[in-house]
Amino acid sequence: MTKPLKTLAVVVLLLLLSPFIVISGFGFYHGLDVPNGVAMFTRGLVGHALVESTADRVPAGELRVLSKPVLWMGKLESEDLPETSGLAAFSMEPNLLFAVNDSGNPAGIYALTLDGKEAGHWPIEYALSHDFEDLAAFSLDGKPYLLVADTGDNLHWRPRLNILVFDAPDTDTEGLALTLAWQFHFNFPEGYRDIEAVAVDVRTNSIFLISKRYDPPEVFRLPLQPNDDVVTAEPVALLDGIPRPTERDLREDPSDGAYSSMPTAFDIYRRDAVVVTYKEAYLYSRQLGQNWAEAFSGRPDRIRLPYISGLESVAFDSRGRYFYVTGEREDGIGTADVFRVEYR
Numbered sequence: 001m002t003k004p005l006k007t008l009a010v011v012v013l014l015l016l017l018s019p020f021i022v023i024s025g026f027g028f029y030h031g032l033d034v035p036n037g038v039a040m041f042t043r044g045l046v047g048h049a050l051v052e053s054t055a056d057r058v059p060a061g062e063l064r065v066l067s068k069p070v071l072w073m074g075k076l077e078s079e080d081l082p083e084t085s086g087l088a089a090f091s092m093e094p095n096l097l098f099a100v101n102d103s104g105n106p107a108g109i110y111a112l113t114l115d116g117k118e119a120g121h122w123p124i125e126y127a128l129s130h131d132f133e134d135l136a137a138f139s140l141d142g143k144p145y146l147l148v149a150d151t152g153d154n155l156h157w158r159p160r161l162n163i164l165v166f167d168a169p170d171t172d173t174e175g176l177a178l179t180l181a182w183q184f185h186f187n188f189p190e191g192y193r194d195i196e197a198v199a200v201d202v203r204t205n206s207i208f209l210i211s212k213r214y215d216p217p218e219v220f221r222l223p224l225q226p227n228d229d230v231v232t233a234e235p236v237a238l239l240d241g242i243p244r245p246t247e248r249d250l251r252e253d254p255s256d257g258a259y260s261s262m263p264t265a266f267d268i269y270r271r272d273a274v275v276v277t278y279k280e281a282y283l284y285s286r287q288l289g290q291n292w293a294e295a296f297s298g299r300p301d302r303i304r305l306p307y308i309s310g311l312e313s314v315a316f317d318s319r320g321r322y323f324y325v326t327g328e329r330e331d332g333i334g335t336a337d338v339f340r341v342e343y344r
Contacts, residue, residue, distance in 0.1 A: 036192065037157030057216050060243035063302040066283065069342045070306060074115030075335040076326055081110055081118070083328045084336060085152075085196065086135035086265070087315035090144055090168055094318050096120075097338075098169060102312070102328070103131035103152055109169055109178060116326070116338040120174040124148065128162065134198040134265060135315070136207075137168070140224075144168035145181055149198040151209065156192035160185040160230065163207065163222065185230045186222055193218070196312060197266030197275060200224060201292065208292065209233060210263040210275065216240040217263045219296050237296035239263065242275065242282055249279070267323065269316035274323050274343070276314040280305055281325070283343060308337060320344070 024034050076084065083102035090098070096119060097112045107130060111120035131152025138145055146169065150162035162185050166178040197210035207222040220233035242261055249257040256278075265276040273284040273295070282300035286292060305311070310328030317323065322342045329336050 033157040033159060033192070037155035040155045040157065057240045057242065057244050058299055060246055063241070063243065063299060066301045066303050066343070068303055071340045071342065073324070073338040073340050074117070076112065076116040076338055077335050078110065078118040080106070080121065083310070084313050084326050085133050086149070087313040087324060087326065088135040088137035088146060089315045089318050089324070090137045091318035092144060093171070097315060097324060098135060098137065098146065099313065100132045100135050100148060102133070107132065109146065111169065111171070120169070120171060122169045122174065123177045125177045126164070133196040136198060136200040136267070138200045138202050140202060146178070147198070147200055147207070149195065151195035151198060153192055153194045156194065158192065160187050161195065182225065184226050184228070186233055187230070188220070188233050189235065197263040199266045199268040199273065201268050204292065206292070208236070208266070208268070210239065210266055212262045212264065215244070217242060236293045239275065239296060241299045242277065264312040265314040267314050267316050269320040272316070272320065274314055274316065275300070276311060276325060278311050281314070281341065303341060303343065305341070306339065308339070
């Protein structure tokens with residue numbers, strides 16, 4: 001081999017290895033499980049980012065489809081919110097939604113009008129590398145709080161994920177950093193999970209989490225106010241009522257169709273829970289005498305949604321009359337749409 005060819009071969013090899021070198025360096029610096037992260041990254045390159053099981057899932061055609069009005073509210077035009085990964089609503093601010101950015105963006109909470117216009121911003125002072133994936137608004141002993149879920153783990157290499165609970169944003173303190181009320185770390189009984197769907201049920205003192213890359217998705221529970229700094233999530237149920245992607249999904253989108261049924265957002269209002277995937281919404285209702293494990297083990301109602309790029313956010317309004325959904329700006333440009341689903 002001539003010298004120019006050898007040089008070219010070395011350059012090509014370095015280009016091929018550069019993603020693995022960058023991932024390894026970042027992972028070692030932050031104390032992550034680098035071998036597992038590299039393995040997961042490699043699986044994604046060859047189209048096997050799902051962790052599949054042999055459990056059956058309900059065929060899409062067997063679920064009841066609810067025909068509910070879906071109202072386009074407006075466009076989310078804020079340059080500061082390119083990747084909305086969580087929504088929440090408070091009863092004390094019925095005309096506002098609160099949103100958080102995905103990883104790679106400044107840490108902060110944004111207030112939005114119901115038609116998507118930015119109405120305020122509160123920075124989050126957080127030293128750790130983060131991947132904020134969902135929000136949950138709740139009140140405890142008459143005081144409102146906002147939970148921020150630092151739970152993203154695309155590469156399944158974070159030994160601990162984090163829950164942050166802040167005093168609710170106040171429009172009188174707009175622009176000031178949020179006040180941290182409490183926080184804790186958690187892990188799983190076995191392995192790692194990428195969590196983008198998190199909700200709070202104050203009545204059971206619970207935080208519920210739904211895994212994204214497992215088939216079928218798993219539901220876990222955490223205490224809302226744990227006594228320890230590090231807790232282990234408790235398995236609750238399998239969401240085998242959410243169908244796998246159809247042949248049409250795979251045919252129309254060969255690259256990403258396999259991921260269309262991944263849970264990306266979640267909210268709870270009293271006895272109702274809504275789980276959103278990249279494509280649709282699924283409504284679970286907890287009957288009298290049921291616990292959430294029993295409710296999540298049943299069959300949900302299916303609500304069809306319009307196409308929403310990067311659908312990763314859902315929130316019930318403060319009275320439980322409807323829920324809002326939004327996504328990400330496609331390829332980081334343009335605008336994202338805000339929709340209201342009148343599910344009642």
